[in-house]
Amino acid sequence: xxxxxxxxxxxxxxxxxxxxxxxxxxxxxxxxxxxxxxxxxxxxxxxxxxxxxxxxxxxxxxxxxxxxxxxxxxxxxxxxxxxxxxxxxxxxxxxxxxxxxxxxxxxxxxxxxxxxxxxxxxxxxxxxxxxxxxxxxxxxxxxxxxxxxxxxxxxxxxxxxxxxxxxxxxxxxxxxxxxxxxxxxxxxxxxxxxxxxxxxxxxxxxxxxxxxxxxxxxxxxxxxxxxxxxxxxxxxxxxxxxxxxxxxxxxxxxxxxxxxxxxxxxxxxxxxxxxxxxxxxxxxxxxxxxxxxxxxxxxxxxxxxxxxxxxxxxxxxxxxxxxxxxxxxxxxxxxxxxxxxxxxxxxxxxxxxxxxxxxxxxxxxxxxxxxxxxxxxxxxxxxxxxxxxxxxxxxxxxxxxxxxxxxxxxxxxxxxxxxxxxxxxxxxxxxxxxxxxxxxxxxxxxxxxxxxxxxxxxxxxxxxxxxxxxxxxxxxxxxxxxxxxxxxxxxxxxxxxxxxxxxxxxxxxxxxxxxxxxxxxxxxxxxxxxxxxxxxxxxxxxxxxxxxxxxxxxxxxxxxxxxxxxxxxxxxxxxxxxxxxxxxxxxxxxxxxxxxxxxxxxxxxxxxxxxxxxxxxxxxxxxxxxxxxxxxxxxxxxxxxxxxxxxxxxxxxxxxxxxxxxxxxxxxxxxxxxxxxxxxxxxxxxxxxxxxxxxxxxxxxxxxxxxxxxxxxxxxxxxxxxxxxxxxxxxxxxxxxxxxxxxxxxxxxxxxxxxxxxxxxxxxxxxxxxxxxxxxxxxxxxxxxxxxxxxxxxxxxxxxxxxxxxxxxxxxxxxxxxxxxxxxxxxxxxxxxxxxxxxxxxxxxxxxxxxxxxxxxxxxxxxxxxxxxxxxxxxxxxxxxxxxxxxxxxxxxxxxxxxxxxxxxxxxxxxxxxxxxxx
Numbered sequence: 001x002x003x004x005x006x007x008x009x010x011x012x013x014x015x016x017x018x019x020x021x022x023x024x025x026x027x028x029x030x031x032x033x034x035x036x037x038x039x040x041x042x043x044x045x046x047x048x049x050x051x052x053x054x055x056x057x058x059x060x061x062x063x064x065x066x067x068x069x070x071x072x073x074x075x076x077x078x079x080x081x082x083x084x085x086x087x088x089x090x091x092x093x094x095x096x097x098x099x100x101x102x103x104x105x106x107x108x109x110x111x112x113x114x115x116x117x118x119x120x121x122x123x124x125x126x127x128x129x130x131x132x133x134x135x136x137x138x139x140x141x142x143x144x145x146x147x148x149x150x151x152x153x154x155x156x157x158x159x160x161x162x163x164x165x166x167x168x169x170x171x172x173x174x175x176x177x178x179x180x181x182x183x184x185x186x187x188x189x190x191x192x193x194x195x196x197x198x199x200x201x202x203x204x205x206x207x208x209x210x211x212x213x214x215x216x217x218x219x220x221x222x223x224x225x226x227x228x229x230x231x232x233x234x235x236x237x238x239x240x241x242x243x244x245x246x247x248x249x250x251x252x253x254x255x256x257x258x259x260x261x262x263x264x265x266x267x268x269x270x271x272x273x274x275x276x277x278x279x280x281x282x283x284x285x286x287x288x289x290x291x292x293x294x295x296x297x298x299x300x301x302x303x304x305x306x307x308x309x310x311x312x313x314x315x316x317x318x319x320x321x322x323x324x325x326x327x328x329x330x331x332x333x334x335x336x337x338x339x340x341x342x343x344x345x346x347x348x349x350x351x352x353x354x355x356x357x358x359x360x361x362x363x364x365x366x367x368x369x370x371x372x373x374x375x376x377x378x379x380x381x382x383x384x385x386x387x388x389x390x391x392x393x394x395x396x397x398x399x400x401x402x403x404x405x406x407x408x409x410x411x412x413x414x415x416x417x418x419x420x421x422x423x424x425x426x427x428x429x430x431x432x433x434x435x436x437x438x439x440x441x442x443x444x445x446x447x448x449x450x451x452x453x454x455x456x457x458x459x460x461x462x463x464x465x466x467x468x469x470x471x472x473x474x475x476x477x478x479x480x481x482x483x484x485x486x487x488x489x490x491x492x493x494x495x496x497x498x499x500x501x502x503x504x505x506x507x508x509x510x511x512x513x514x515x516x517x518x519x520x521x522x523x524x525x526x527x528x529x530x531x532x533x534x535x536x537x538x539x540x541x542x543x544x545x546x547x548x549x550x551x552x553x554x555x556x557x558x559x560x561x562x563x564x565x566x567x568x569x570x571x572x573x574x575x576x577x578x579x580x581x582x583x584x585x586x587x588x589x590x591x592x593x594x595x596x597x598x599x600x601x602x603x604x605x606x607x608x609x610x611x612x613x614x615x616x617x618x619x620x621x622x623x624x625x626x627x628x629x630x631x632x633x634x635x636x637x638x639x640x641x642x643x644x645x646x647x648x649x650x651x652x653x654x655x656x657x658x659x660x661x662x663x664x665x666x667x668x669x670x671x672x673x674x675x676x677x678x679x680x681x682x683x684x685x686x687x688x689x690x691x692x693x694x695x696x697x698x699x700x701x702x703x704x705x706x707x708x709x710x711x712x713x714x715x716x717x718x719x720x721x722x723x724x725x726x727x728x729x730x731x732x733x734x735x736x737x738x739x740x741x742x743x744x745x746x747x748x749x750x751x752x753x754x755x756x757x758x759x760x761x762x763x764x765x766x767x768x769x770x771x772x773x774x775x776x777x778x779x780x781x782x783x784x785x786x787x788x789x790x791x792x793x794x795x796x797x798x799x800x801x802x803x804x805x806x807x808x809x810x811x812x813x814x815x816x817x818x819x820x821x822x823x824x825x826x827x828x829x830x831x832x833x834x835x836x837x838x839x840x841x842x843x844x845x846x847x848x849x850x851x852x853x854x855x856x857x858x859x860x861x862x863x864x865x866x867x868x869x870x871x872x873x874x875x876x877x878x879x880x881x882x883x884x885x886x887x888x889x890x891x892x893x894x895x896x897x898x899x900x901x902x903x904x905x906x907x908x909x910x911x912x913x914x915x916x917x918x919x
Contacts, residue, residue, distance in 0.1 A: 022728070026066040027101030029059050029080055029088075031108070037063025038106060039615055040672065041082035042123040044138075048075035048091060053138045056124040058672035061615070065673065070729055071096050080104055081123040122202075125155075125672065132156075132169075132205040132617075136232075141197050142774045142813065144854055144900070147229060150197040152769075155675045156205075156617070158723055158736060160767075164189075168205050168225050169617055170668035170679030170721065175208055175226040181331050182378075184269065184319045191229060194242065194258050194271075196902070199235035204228040215388055215441035216450045216504065219565065219572050221609060223621070223666065236262050238903040244289050246859070246896025252277050254289060254896065265323040276312035277863070278889055280339060287811055287821030287846050288861060289896060308871070308886040309343025309366070327382040335374045342367050347884040348833050354753045354793050357413045358701050364406035372398040390439040401428045408646075410701045416476075418701035421646065423470035431462035448506040452516075453499070460494040467540075472645040474700035482645040485533040486547070487540035494524040502561075514563040518578070524633075525552040547642055550589040553633040557582040559605075571612040578605045584630060590639045597636060597653050603628040617677070618669040625662040631655040631691050635707045647695075647703045656709050659688040676724035686714040694749030710747045717742035730773035739764040746878040756792040757878035761785070779809040789876050799881055801874050802830040817850040819857070829872060833883045836872040848898075857898045867891040 029041045043065045044056035054076065055069040072095045080088035085106040124138035139153040151157045156169040166173045176188020183191040205227055207220035241259035256273035273279075317335040324330055344365050351358045374396045381389045403426045410418040440453040465487070472482040502516035530547035531540040561578035582601040588594070607625040614620070634641075634651060641649040662685045670677030689709040696704050723736035741762040748755055765783035770776075788800040806826040813819055828839040843866050848859035871886045 022068060023071055023095060024066065024068050024098045025078075025095065025101065026064065026099075028103050029063045029065065029082070030103050030105050031085075032105035033108065037061070038082050038085070039063065040127050040617070041065075041080055041085075041106070042125050042127075043067070043078070043080050043104075044124055045069070045072075045095070046077045046079060048077055051077075053124060056138070058125060058127075060671070060673050068728070069095070078104075079123070080106060081126065082106055083126070083128055085109055130206055134203040134205075136197065136200040136203060140774075143198060145197040146193055147195045147197055147200060148192040150200060151192070151203070151227075154203060155672055155725060156670045156677060158734075166192075166227075168227070169670040169677055171223065171225040173205075173227050174224040177226065177228045178267070179231055180228055181267075181321045181329075182333075184271070184317060184333055184335070188227070190258075190271070194260075195229065196240060199231055199240075200229055201232040202228075202230040204230065211390060211392075211437070211439050212441075212452055212454055212500070215390065215439055216452050217443070217448075218504075219567065219574070221574060231262070236264055238262060240900075240902035242898060242900050244896060244898040246289070246861075246894045248861075248894030249892045250890075252892045252894055254279070254894065256289070259901075265321075267319070267321045269319040270317070272316040274314045276310070277892075277894075278311050280311055280313050287819060287848075288823070288844065289859070289898065308345070309341045310887055310889055311339050311341045313337070313339040329378075329380040331376075331378040333374075333376045335372075337372045337374075338370070340367070340369045342887065344887045345884065346835075347882060348835055349880055349882040351880045352750065352755070352791065353697060354751055354755070358410055358418065358697070359413065360408060360410040360701075362406060362408040364404060366402065366404035368400065368402035370398065370400045372396065386443040386445075388439075388441050391436070392439075393436040394434070396433045397431070398433075399428075399430045402426065412701075418476055418699075419472065419474050419646065421470065421472040423468065425466060425468045425470075427464055427466035429462060429464040431460060433458070433460045435459075446506065447509075448504060448512055450504040452502045452504075454501075455497075455499050457497045458495070460492075462490075462492045464488075464490045466490075470645065474702065476699040476701075479700060479702075484645070486544065487531045487533075488547075489529045489531075491527045492525065494522075496520070496522045510567050512565045512567075514561075514565070514576075516561055518557075518559040518561065518580075520555070520557045520559070522555045523553065526550070545591050546640070548590075549639060549641075551633060551637065551639070552587045554585045555582060555630070570614070571610065574607075574609045576605075576607050579603065580605065580628075582630070586633045586637055588637050588639045595637065595639060597638075601628075601630065601657060603630075603657060614669075617672060619667075621664075621666040623662070623664045623666075625660075627660050627662075629658040629660070631658070631707070635691055646701070647705055649705045652707045655691060655707060656689040658690055661686045661688075674724070675726070676722070678720065678722040680718075680720050682716075682718040684714065684716045687711070692748045694752070696751055708749060710749075713744075713746055715742060715744040732769075732771040734769040734771075735767065737764075737766050748878060750879065753793055755878070757789055758791075759787070759789045759876070759878070761787050775812065775814045777809075777811040779807075781805075781807045787876050789878070791878075799876055800831060801876060803874075804828040804830075817854060819846070819848045819850070821846040829874060832872055832874045836883055836885050837870055838872075840868040840870045840872075841866050842869050855900045859894075859896045859898065861894045861896065862891070863889060863894070864891040 027043070029038045029043065030036070031038055037059070039059055039061045041059045041063070042056060043059065045054040045067075046052060047054065054072060055067055057065045057067045059065045074094060076092050076095060078090045078092060078101065086109045088104055088106055090104075122135035122137070124135050126133040126135070134154050136150060139150060141150050141153060148159060151166065152159050154168075158167045160166075173188075176183070176191055178191055178195070183195075205225055208222040208224040208226040209218075209220045210222075212218070213220060239259065239261045241257065243257040244255065246254045254273075254275040254277055256271070256275075258269065258271040261268040315335065315337045317333060319331075319333040321329075321331040344363075346363045347361070349360045349362075351360065374394070376392075376394045378390065378392045383389060405424045407420075407422050409420045412418060435458045436456065438453075438455040442451040444450065466489075468484055468486050468488060470482075470484045474481075497520070499519040500516070501518075502514055504512055504514045506512050527550045528548055530544040532542040532544050533540050534542045557580045559578050559580040561576065563574065563576040565575075566573040580601070580603045582603065584599045584601065586597040605627050607623070609621065609623045611619060611621045634649075636653055636655055637651040638653050639651065662683070664683040665681065667680045668677070669679075688711040690711065690713050691707050692710050693705050694708045698704075717740070719738065719740035721736060721738035723734065726733045739762070742760070744759045746757040746759070748757075763783060763785045765781065767779065767781035769779045783805045785803040785805075786800070787802075788798065790798045804827070808824045809822070811819065811821045823844045825842045826839070827842070829836075830838065832838055842864055844861070844863050845865055846859060846861040848857045850857050867890055869888050869890055871888045873884050875882045875884070
């Protein structure tokens with residue numbers, strides 16, 4: 001504690017000393033011709049000697065800027081950059097006192113198109129028509145940092161330490177590209193973790209667009225963002241990579257390698273990894289490498305507090321992209337994966353009934369192995385300046401096998417035994433999936449006149465072969481035992497094809513009309529055969545007709561559609577309407593009886609979106625969507641499914657389509673001047689004819705389940721988040737506050753009586769990150785999850801649960817070459833049943849030392865230092881409360897070596913590193 005007080009006093013002293021060295025500069029940016037203020041102009045200071053960027057800010061709606069910075073006793077430039085205007089320069093011999101620059105006038109650049117190009121150096125931020133662009137060299141990171149570390153420095157970017165989710169200006173980023181192309185996967189995890197920040201030139205942010213929207217240059221209708229990582233042309237030749245190997249206690253191990261070969265437009269990346277520490281993807285965390293859960297609940301590995309089982313995984317892949325000619329771009333990737341998961345699980349569940357509850361306890365052990373091969377291609381052909389063709393085929397082949405054993409027992413709330421079941425099963429499955437997308441787009445001479453054609457298909461084949469040995473005993477109604485020793489064989493096929501044809505005609509410069517049609521063809525079949533074991537032949541040769549079934553389904557539709565887009569400077573309105581005319585035919589052969597169910601539908605759809613952009617970083621969006629969905633073939637077909645001895649399922653042919661009304665409001669604002677932002681969102685979904693399951697329990701707790709329509713259910717959800725970044729010299733403080741909540745009203749049937757369930761969920765959270773230069777990073781966070789359900793027509797009135805999560809991450813980079821990382825988490829689950837531990841601590845630590853100019857790091861890592869990790873969860877639904885615990889990783893120690901290789905223009909590289917260090 002004494003050390004903490006000393007550190008606090010030292011920090012306050014440092015801040016006081018720095019405050020005496022601070023000055024404030026301000027001014028107003030004006031259009032010289034109109035005399036109007038210019039919002040979101042970038043004002044920045046650079047050294048005269050080598051153009052190193054010292055500090056920057058953007059102007060507000062009144063054209064004002066204000067920059068808090070330290071004194072500078074050398075010549076500097078003040079520069080102002082704004083899209084469509086000439087760059088403003090003014091030299092200052094020094095900056096030693098607070099100064100008001102007054103009005104700074106910009107002259108419009110008549111030759112400017114979409115951006116201002118500065119030949120001497122790029123501005124820290126450039127705001128284009130629909131893209132926000134950051135100059136990577138303007139942001140200080142350690143020389144050995146990756147892209148994710150760079151993103152954390154950019155204003156508006158937020159990287160969630162718990163989930164790994166990245167947002168920018170309040171919008172989640174769902175696509176990361178490298179030089180405009182995918183890098184192994186769309187989510188970009190591999191690029192973020194493995195591309196070095198020093199080779200990056202720009203980070204470009206735009207609204208996410210589908211391939212159709214991109215080709216036809218339509219406005220994005222998405223609520224998500226896309227990030228394009230642009231590599232410096234001087235660093236676009238050569239190779240770089242990283243190799244890791246480690247071995248530890250309990251025979252834990254990790255190995256991984258990634259090698260990248262870049263030559264202008266041609267890029268080849270190879271990766272491979274193998275471990276048995278629950279790291280199922282490819283991740284090379286800066287501090288913990290591939291340790292599964294090395295950061296508590298990190299996004300791209302299994303959650304250490306909620307993952308099921310321990311996984312041994314192996315994977316390898318190659319990514320290739322190149323511009324074969326000026327008109328043909330090609331990308332491809334191949335990925336091999338193999339994983340083996342082992343898990344022991346136990347659960348306790350309370351199922352609610354109008355006249356009493358049923359308590360079920362279960363234990364299971366399982367082992368599963370999955371092997372996959374995935375190949376992806378993308379070919380983009382610019383047939384001529386106005387015509388483009390993009391073909392994106394993908395082939396996936398997978399094989400799996402699993403073995404499991406389980407026991408379950410149920411009793412009523414008075415402790416009277418109802419049933420008991422034991423089973424052992426094994427299954428082998430193989431499947432092949434081929435999908436393809438063909439996008440053709442033709443732009444005409446008249447602006448915004450456009451023809452779009454999209455063809456997609458998905459074809460899946462799967463075969464499974466399983467064995468089941470089970471015994472189920474019913475205690476209360478003199479039912480005979482259900483004993484099974486069976487071989488189940490299942491063959492399933494699925495094919496879908498669709499065409500999206502759309503023509504856009506501009507009525508005026510701001511008004512466009514779209515019309516076209518969607519055509520869809522879908523077919524599937526499922527052939528299940530069950531064979532009982534024949535003791536005489538000692539083979540599975542006795543066909544069990546009651547458990548065998550053949551079903552097929554066809555659904556064809558034609559959907560004419562029309563849409564209108566009105567786009568002005570500040571707002572965009574999209575209105576779409578369509579009607580699907582559907583033929584839905586289902587067929588079943590069961591117990592030598594044919595059942596055909598043929599239905600015809602005419603279902604309307606419509607959506608309306610208004611997006612108002614106050615400026616590039618502030619917008620308001622309202623959406624309304626009306627849709628219909630058909631019940632599945634399983635829900636419709638009146639055919640018995642006796643697969644589960646404790647639950648007989650039969651469909652309901654009288655089900656109506658599900659009608660859904662959705663409305664959402666979203667407001668996002670980020671102020672680049674203060675580096676703060678907030679988001680507000682509200683959404684509501686209302687259902688008519690929602691399809692719900694309805695079960696009738698007999699005296700032994702066995703269910704008979706069918707499906708029914710029910711109306712008047714709804715869910716309302718909302719959230720708010722605020723974040724800010726404060727920078728003063730080497731000190732950076734980022735903090736965010738957020739709260740999300742929802743309220744749902746569910747209805748259903750149990751024992752033929754209607755029940756109501758009202759569920760409320762509230763999840764507040766707060767996180768803080770403090771950085772001191774390149775030496776220290778401290779990130780505490782806290783979140784609370786509150787869940788309450790109130791019931792009607794149940795013997796239980798209400799249930800609630802509270803989960804507290806506290807996390808503290810620290811990383812130090814001092815002394816030189818030494819990296820010390822800690823990740824400490826505490827979880828508390830308030831109302832979990834007495835059979836499960838309510839709380840636990842998870843502390844992971846890593847200590848590494850760099851050799852040979854930090855190309856080699858030797859590390860020692862300890863996972864779950866306190867040996868307390870566990871996976872205990874509570875799930876509250878409208879009909880039950882379920883507590884579950886699964887196998888998780890426990891404490892181990894690992895020693896590892898990592899080696900970085902690279903050969904990118906060394907002189908350029910050193911220059912870039914020095915520039916960031918001096919900033």
